[in-house]
Amino acid sequence: MLKPKCLDGRQSYGFTNVEGGYILPCCHCDTKDGYVEFESLIQEKFKITNVDSIEEILHSEEWQDFYDTLINRPTKAPDTCQKFCSHHYVKKEITYTDPEGRIRHKKY
Ligand code: SF4
Numbered sequence: 001m002l003k004p005k006c007l008d009g010r011q012s013y014g015f016t017n018v019e020g021g022y023i024l025p026c027c028h029c030d031t032k033d034g035y036v037e038f039e040s041l042i043q044e045k046f047k048i049t050n051v052d053s054i055e056e057i058l059h060s061e062e063w064q065d066f067y068d069t070l071i072n073r074p075t076k077a078p079d080t081c082q083k084f085c086s087h088h089y090v091k092k093e094i095t096y097t098d099p100e101g102r103i104r105h106k107k108y
Contacts (some may be wrong), residue, residue, distance in 0.1 A: 001074070001086065001087045002070065002074035002077055002081060002085055002086060002087075003085055003086070004070040004071075004077075004080065004081065004085050005026065005071075005084075005085050006025050006026045006072060006085075007063075007067065007071070009013055011026040011028075012026070012027050013025065013026065013031075014027040014028070014030045016030050016031055016035075016042075018035065020047045020048070020049055021044075021047060021048040021049065022041070022042040022046055022047060022048065022050070023044070023057060024038060024041065024055065025038065025041065025066065026084075028029075028080050028081075028083075028084045029041075029078075029080055031080075032081050032104070033079075033080070035097060036077075037078035037080055038066075038078060038080075039064055039077060040062045040065075040066065043062070043063060046060070046062075066070075091108050092107070092108045093105060093106070093107045093108070094106050094108075
């Protein structure tokens with residue numbers, strides 16, 4: 001199950017300087033593979049220097065379609081999203097001893 005962090009306020013936009021600068025849905029997209037998966041969002045017309053406002057990018061058909069995919073067609077979302085925003089993604093796992101001396105594991 002996909003739980004997009006970019007839609008619930010837990011993940012801010014990313015930015016890449018590649019070829020002049022583009023915003024990205026989040027920092028996880030800022031990889032060589034990510035540029036391929038998110039190529040519809042980093043077209044020349046979305047370069048920071050080619051728009052008057054960030055809203056112009058975010059309200060575009062391509063960005064709206066991307067968000068629609070996350071919400072309504074999550075199985076079609078990019079692999080990057082499937083990896084970092086799936087309900088089973090574990091960012092960090094810690095082991096600790098509780099006050100009763102039992103070993104505990106917690107996943108975040
Ligand atoms: S990985 Fe995809 S779904 Fe998750 S925050 Fe980034 S763009 Fe959104």
